Amino acid sequence: MLQVREVVAAYGPVVALHGVSLEVPEGSVVAVLGANGAGKSSTLRAISGLLRPRSGSIEFEGQRIDRLSAEQIVSLGMSHIPEGRQLFSEMTVLENLRLGAYSRFTGVAGSIREYRRRRQDFEAALKQIFEYFPILAERRNQMAGTLSGGEQQMLAIGRGLMGNPRLLLLDEPSMGLAPIVTREIFEIIETINRTQGVTILLVEQNANLALEIAHYGYVLETGRIALADTSENLRKSEAVQRSYLGY
Amino acid sequence: MEEFLQQMVTGLATGSVYGLLALAIVLIYRSTSVLNFAQGEMAMFTTFAAWTMLHWGHYWIVFPLVLLMAAAIGGFIELVIIRRVEGAPILNIIIVTLGLFAILNNVATWRWGGIPKGFPAPPEIQVTGVKFFGEGALDIGPTVVSYHDLTILVFAVGIMAALYLFFQYTPLGLAMRATAQNPIASRLMGIRVGRMLAVGWALSAAVGAVAGMLIAHLILLQPPMMMGVLLYAFAAAVLGGLDSPVGAIVGGLIIGITENLVGTYTPQDILGPDMKLTVTLIIIVLVLLVRPTGIFGRRTLRRV
Numbered sequence: 001m002l003q004v005r006e007v008v009a010a011y012g013p014v015v016a017l018h019g020v021s022l023e024v025p026e027g028s029v030v031a032v033l034g035a036n037g038a039g040k041s042s043t044l045r046a047i048s049g050l051l052r053p054r055s056g057s058i059e060f061e062g063q064r065i066d067r068l069s070a071e072q073i074v075s076l077g078m079s080h081i082p083e084g085r086q087l088f089s090e091m092t093v094l095e096n097l098r099l100g101a102y103s104r105f106t107g108v109a110g111s112i113r114e115y116r117r118r119r120q121d122f123e124a125a126l127k128q129i130f131e132y133f134p135i136l137a138e139r140r141n142q143m144a145g146t147l148s149g150g151e152q153q154m155l156a157i158g159r160g161l162m163g164n165p166r167l168l169l170l171d172e173p174s175m176g177l178a179p180i181v182t183r184e185i186f187e188i189i190e191t192i193n194r195t196q197g198v199t200i201l202l203v204e205q206n207a208n209l210a211l212e213i214a215h216y217g218y219v220l221e222t223g224r225i226a227l228a229d230t231s232e233n234l235r236k237s238e239a240v241q242r243s244y245l246g247y
Numbered sequence: 248m249e250e251f252l253q254q255m256v257t258g259l260a261t262g263s264v265y266g267l268l269a270l271a272i273v274l275i276y277r278s279t280s281v282l283n284f285a286q287g288e289m290a291m292f293t294t295f296a297a298w299t300m301l302h303w304g305h306y307w308i309v310f311p312l313v314l315l316m317a318a319a320i321g322g323f324i325e326l327v328i329i330r331r332v333e334g335a336p337i338l339n340i341i342i343v344t345l346g347l348f349a350i351l352n353n354v355a356t357w358r359w360g361g362i363p364k365g366f367p368a369p370p371e372i373q374v375t376g377v378k379f380f381g382e383g384a385l386d387i388g389p390t391v392v393s394y395h396d397l398t399i400l401v402f403a404v405g406i407m408a409a410l411y412l413f414f415q416y417t418p419l420g421l422a423m424r425a426t427a428q429n430p431i432a433s434r435l436m437g438i439r440v441g442r443m444l445a446v447g448w449a450l451s452a453a454v455g456a457v458a459g460m461l462i463a464h465l466i467l468l469q470p471p472m473m474m475g476v477l478l479y480a481f482a483a484a485v486l487g488g489l490d491s492p493v494g495a496i497v498g499g500l501i502i503g504i505t506e507n508l509v510g511t512y513t514p515q516d517i518l519g520p521d522m523k524l525t526v527t528l529i530i531i532v533l534v535l536l537v538r539p540t541g542i543f544g545r546r547t548l549r550r551v
Contacts, residue, residue, distance in 0.1 A: 050435070087432070091424065099433075
């Protein structure tokens with residue numbers, strides 16, 4: 001579904017990715033592991049169009065996307081849930097979710113039937129999100145900035161799902177959360193993958209958790225892929241155990 | 248008492264104009280962090296264009312056309328000029344808007360000349376025997392109010408209500424608010440941020456155009472006519488909070504009333520009405536010292 005080949009990307013003179021290649025098969029959960037500053041977030045930013053690659057190619061469902069803008073890429077069916085969640089903190093939970101669906105409903109509805117259809121699609125997506133995260137339904141009219149960290153992460157995921165993506169890029173969903181909340185969120189991520197068939201590319205520092213739900217994993221070191229294998233093998237690999245699993 | 252009431256109402260009316268121009272400034276500032284010094288000149292320029300168009304058509308036909316034209320000019324300025332300096336140091340951007348100020352001012356002087364011209368008030372409309380807009384005065388019991396002052400109030404309230412509904416209930420309004428709050432997240436939602444900024448400038452220019460046409464009837468149409476008004480509008484925006492549309496209008500009303508009362512009640516032989524501007528500047532300085540975010544402003548004014 002997603003092929004990243006030899007991508008080089010930089011912030012001004014600072015090169016963050018020195019030729020990263022990875023592949024995400026449809027229906028899978030793929031984890032990208034690595035230390036701080038290894039280029040995990042930059043990889044996601046390059047894929048979603050926030051960081052334009054200097055060279056290399058990125059293909060999504062057979063289409064080259066490395067020259068497209070972030071706004072165009074999201075409408076192809078890919079949602080990026082960024083590091084630090086990046087919610088619209090001075091808007092309500094519901095408004096954040098409405099914005100999540102923005103890419104699906106661009107342009108003016110041409111007819112009343114079209115308007116009704118959009119309305120229904122929106123309500124259905126909303127219902128689905130509230131099933132995953134009932135707390136969001138309770139807090140729907142609350143400002144996003146007043147939510148707890150876990151609730152904010154749930155809202156960030158919910159907002160990403162409102163766009164009805166086939167591929168979800170998830171950046172450090174466990175960041176700053178209590179272990180029990182993290183576990184809850186990871187369970188839902190797994191459910192989203194299993195029941196909705198959404199493919200997931202997951203960036204995580206918590207390698208234990210990530211490898212539990214991932215089918216396949218990549219290890220990034222200073223902007224290069226150092227290791228790539230099934231999560232089972234990665235969990236057994238000594239190098240990974242030593243550096244990332246804390247054995 | 249009668250004079251006091253009279254001054255209050257007049258203050259509310261001129262304050263509404265300051266509020267509208269402040270609103271135009273805020274609409275741009277909250278989404279682009281650009282303090283548009285050319286806001287007043289943009290309004291002056293479109294008012295001159297309206298003056299020319301009034302030779303060809305009726306006021307109520309010209310009025311919406313001027314708003315459309317102002318929006319086109321505003322969007323054009325964003326797309327062609329402001330976009331080039333996006334992300335540049337704040338000083339560069341300020342100098343660009345000051346440059347726009349000079350260009351618009353000079354083009355207007357060259358095209359229309361420096362002699363003050365009269366500008367009509369919106370003509371009256373009779374709805375089931377009740378007069379709206381137009382000129383003359385209305386006796387409301389304790390005091391007499393000019394129709395044009397009422398017109399200004401009606402426009403200010405109407406524009407505020409329309410903008411509120413737009414920002415709160417339309418997808419475009421929602422996307423524009425999102426852009427102002429978090430441009431990167433907005434891009435990830437599929438919002439074309441650049442387009443939103445251009446729409447913001449267009450909207451702002453249209454609001455400013457209304458302010459220009461309404462004030463021109465009171466102070467005569469001439470190229471420097473908006474300079475004083477712009478100062479009051481800045482005071483209003485700072486007082487209300489540079490990122491708060493409601494604050495802009497409330498700030499405008501406070502400044503308008505203060506200005507009128509100070510102009511009336513300071514002893515003429517000592518200070519005279521010139522004290523008005525001084526008081527306004529004192530308000531700006533005091534607000535910046537005591538509460539830099541203004542009455543309604545939430546974010547601290549800093550650039551990250």
